[in-house]
Amino acid sequence: MGVHALIVDDSAAMRAVVKKVIALSGADVSHCLEAANGKEALELLSKEWVDVILTDIHMPVMDGMELLENLHADEMLSRVPVVLVTTEARREFIDRAAALGARAHVRKPFQPETIKKVLEAILGEEFARGTNESPEGCDF
Amino acid sequence: MEPMKALRDAISEVLETMCFMCPVPLKEPPMHPDPGEHWTVVELGFGGQQAGSLRIYFPWALAVEMANGLRGETDLIPEPEETQDVLKEVTNMVAGSLLHKLDPEARLSLHLPEVLGEIQDFNPQGALAVELEGHILLARLLWNQGGGQ
Numbered sequence: 124m125g126v127h128a129l130i131v132d133d134s135a136a137m138r139a140v141v142k143k144v145i146a147l148s149g150a151d152v153s154h155c156l157e158a159a160n161g162k163e164a165l166e167l168l169s170k171e172w173v174d175v176i177l178t179d180i181h182m183p184v185m186d187g188m189e190l191l192e193n194l195h196a197d198e199m200l201s202r203v204p205v206v207l208v209t210t211e212a213r214r215e216f217i218d219r220a221a222a223l224g225a226r227a228h229v230r231k232p233f234q235p236e237t238i239k240k241v242l243e244a245i246l247g248e249e250f251a252r253g254t255n256e257s258p259e260g261c262d263f
Numbered sequence: 264m265e266p267m268k269a270l271r272d273a274i275s276e277v278l279e280t281m282c283f284m285c286p287v288p289l290k291e292p293p294m295h296p297d298p299g300e301h302w303t304v305v306e307l308g309f310g311g312q313q314a315g316s317l318r319i320y321f322p323w324a325l326a327v328e329m330a331n332g333l334r335g336e337t338d339l340i341p342e343p344e345e346t347q348d349v350l351k352e353v354t355n356m357v358a359g360s361l362l363h364k365l366d367p368e369a370r371l372s373l374h375l376p377e378v379l380g381e382i383q384d385f386n387p388q389g390a391l392a393v394e395l396e397g398h399i400l401l402a403r404l405l406w407n408q409g410g411g412q
Contacts, residue, residue, distance in 0.1 A: 133375075134352040136345065139334055140281070181355075181375060210359025212369040230363070231356045232280040 125151035126242070126250065127171075131164045131178035131190065132208070137231075141177055141208060141238065148239040150250065161190030168200055175245060177238075180209040180216065188216065191223040204245045208233070264364050266404055270317075270391050273360035274402060277353060278395070282332035287394045292387035292401055300324070300398070303347065304379040305354040309362060311371040315406040317358045318379075320390070321350050325398035329353060351376040357402070 126145055130138045138157045146152045156173060158164035162185040164178070176194070180187035187207065194200045207220055207228045217228050227241045243250050264272075271288050278284045301323045308316040321329070323346075330341045330349040341349075354376045362371045390401040 134348050134355075136330065136333055136349045137352050143335055181373060183375065210355055210373060212359065212363050213372065214369055231359060232277045234280065 125154050126246070127154045127156075127174045128152070128242075129156045129158060129164060129167060129173040129176045129178075131158045131161065131176065131182070131187065133159050133179065133182040135159075137179070137208075144235040144238045145242065147235060148242065148250070150242075159184075161185030161187060161193070164190055165193055168194075168203075173203060175242065176203055176205045177208050178205060180207060180211040180220075188220065188223075191220055191225060195223040206238075206241055206245065208238070266365060267391055269361055269364040270357075270402055270404055271393070273357045273364060274391075274393060274400070276360050277356045278329075281356065282329050282353070284329065284332055284395055286400065289392040289394055289399070292390045292392035293399060294387075297322075297399070300383075302382050302385070302401075303350060304382060305350050305376055306379050307354050307358045307376040308374040309358065309371050310374070311366075313371065313406065315404065317354065317361065318403045318405060319350075319354050319357065320382075320385070320387075320401040320403075322398040322400065323381075325395060325400060326350055328396055347378050351378065361404075 128145060130141045132138045142152050142155050156167050156171065158167055160182040178187045178190060187209065191205060194203065194205065201224055204226045205224060207225050208231060210231045212230060226245055229237050229241060275286055278286050302320045303323055303326055304318060304320050306316050306318045326346050327341060330346040331337060331339055333349050358373055362373065387401050390403045393400050
């Protein structure tokens with residue numbers, strides 16, 4: 124299947140890693156979008172729909188929390204599942220992100236399997252070939 | 264957890280998981296790091312109840328291998344900006360993993376990583392040293408006054 128994912132991270136290398144991990148799951152990533160911060164992400168989302176957003180929190184220009192607030196405030200965009208992929212582990216941030224609709228938190232560094240299982244759990248059978256158990260390293 | 268052990272474990276966790284490299288800890292840093300080596304220094308500050316910074320000294324040749332390892336490439340020569348991007352992300356992940364070990368209740372906040380520049384000569388005393396692919400990587404944990412452990 125093709126995954127229309129939006130990967131938001133100020134590190135181009137990390138965006139490439141996440142994209143590669145999705146590709147290694149067997150998904151077609153040719154429709155994956157990339158943004159270097161929340162502002163770029165919102166600009167892309169004003170033009171294209173995505174199935175899932177994977178975002179870092181600490182980014183210049185607009186961070187992941189502000190991106191989440193913008194998504195939460197938009198009736199349509201609030202329906203897009205969001206996965207945090209970040210070094211941030213403070214409970215207040217993770218709880219606030221969950222309240223704003225984030226569906227999972229993957230802490231960097233991560234095992235490729237963790238991202239795969241989170242996407243299986245969120246995107247369902249079309250993506251999954253395995254189980255939907257809560258993966259190790261995922262806090263929600 | 265003792266800070267230097269936490270730092271050693273954090274470096275191992277990140278490099279093994281993300282770059283597919285196995286660092287070997289050294290008891291002491293070398294008295295005189297290879298004078299022919301160019302080092303890129305990346306720093307990341309953290310704040311909260313205790314404030315300080317993590318500074319990692321990457322030999323450039325190792326940095327290039329690390330960039331290829333993280334990106335899953337082989338035998339490519341990344342652009343210097345791409346390599347610096349990887350070094351910042353590696354430092355970010357090491358700092359995140361380190362604070363997770365030192366502060367399991369997660370009260371400390373991370374700042375954005377910053378490349379301080381390149382150096383050719385410095386005093387490595389007090390730094391944590393690990394051997395990696397024939398190079399020495401050094402890391403220093405600096406606590407602001409009154410915030411040490």
